[in-house]
Amino acid sequence: MTIGERRAAATLSGIFGLRMLGLFMILPVFALYAEHLDGVTPTLVGLAIGAYGLTQALLQIPAGMLSDRIGRKPVMVAGLLLFAAGSVLAAMSDTIHWVIVGRALQGAGAIASTVMALLADLTREEHRTKAMAFMGASIGVSFAVAMVAGPVLNHWIGVPGIFWLTGALALAAIAVVILLVPTPHRSGLHRDTEPVPALFGKVLRNGELLRLNYGIFSLHLLLTASFTVVPLALRDFAGLASGYHSFVYLGVMAGSLLVMVPAIILAEKKRRIKTVFLAAVALLAAAELGLWQLHGSLSAIVAALFVFFAAFNILEATLPSLVSKVAPPDSKGTAMGFYSSSQFLGAFIGGAMGGWLHGRYGIEGVFLGSAVVAALWWLVAAGMRHPSYLSSYLLRVGPVDDAQARLLSERLAGVAGVAEAVVVAEDQTAYLKVDRSRLDVEALQQYAVA
Structure with missing residues (x-):
């Protein structure tokens, strides 16, 4: 990976990880804190814990598709602003109902698919799996840290303090997006990371x-x-x-x-x-x-x-x-x-x-x-x-028309270790399923373009 690819993987993983950290840190402490909120019932406590999931589920695919039209960074900045606003609302609320609204607003900052798309914009096909694995690891680490840090921070600053902290981290992440995350020379649809x-x-x-x-x-x-x-x-x-x-x-x-x-x-x-x-x-x-x-x-x-x-x-x-x-x-x-x-x-x-x-x-x-x-x-x-x-494998094949794409798919499928091959002409990319233990990489690279 180039320095730019490593920088993209590190900064985007950090942004994604910090956001997940903010969502999960209240998991081990909120049920205890909620007892002191006005209007609280067990059902509303559960809704407050899980409310972010509904808005995140509904909006993450549309947000990714919007980023194809208006750009990755504007969608990420808007999502992080929503997340920060939800954190501040939850921190300032003394009723369970407004905490639920704050948590739902946190989830509305659904930038997951956009982050993946930007990472794909900034990495070459042959290194994308490594970059995605790095991001996956950051999510796992964030979850483990959140489960341990949540009770510690609750003891020091309370749940409102955790919400304030996550809001501040979201604003810091915006600065990272603007100043440190590389801007791609070209954004396109990536079938390996984005919904089509x-x-x-x-x-x-x-x-x-x-x-x-x-x-x-x-x-x-x-x-x-x-x-x-x-x-x-x-x-x-x-x-x-x-x-x-x-x-x-x-x-x-x-x-x-x-x-x-x-x-x-x-x-x-x-x-x-x-x-x-x-x-x-x-x-x-x-x-x-x-x-x-x-x-x-x-x-x-x-x-x-x-x-x-x-x-x-x-x-x-x-x-x-x-x-x-x-x-x-x-x-x-x-x-x-x-x-x-x-x-x-x-x-x-x-x-x-x-x-x-x-x-x-x-x-x-x-x-x-x-x-x-x-x-x-x-x-x-x-x-x-x-x-x-089998593993996913991407191969840049350059400009081809539909007939050439079909022919190239057949040829790639005949390479040792390739189980499935689909060449998409508009993407100039071959999407493969391969058995890496049997894959003839040299034969495959004969079809690649720089």
């Missing part, structure tokens, strides 16, 4: 992709629903003061990451993805059942949370990999767009479901309901096909 309206029907008719969308929906539903009550269980049932919750999250997150690495190696290198995937979903159900039955014991909660986050991290890493493997070569960006929307919608439904179950059936109802969701997900996932162990 003409491909919506094709993707939404793909049963395996729908199964994976249901999976990420369920995963974030379980996360958000569980954390409408986990902080309360730690404090009220296990007797752990809120100032010490960060130690629990630090321990379980660190331990879960140690489990995740060998599990991912087993899944990918040993080609046991479906086995590992189903085992992780089953562990989620087991963790929720453990929380349902044993949430009065601190050691039991810690053990259940360790199992939960070990499974969560494995699935969070495995699901996007499966989408990439399943999606047609020219539809990866479209598939990932609907996948991300499903994730955010799951966060919204999870908050609403968790709050409603808490109000009607207590903490036990939330954990039992979540266990049922995990069990249903296992049944859906059990029918998934064994995935092909």
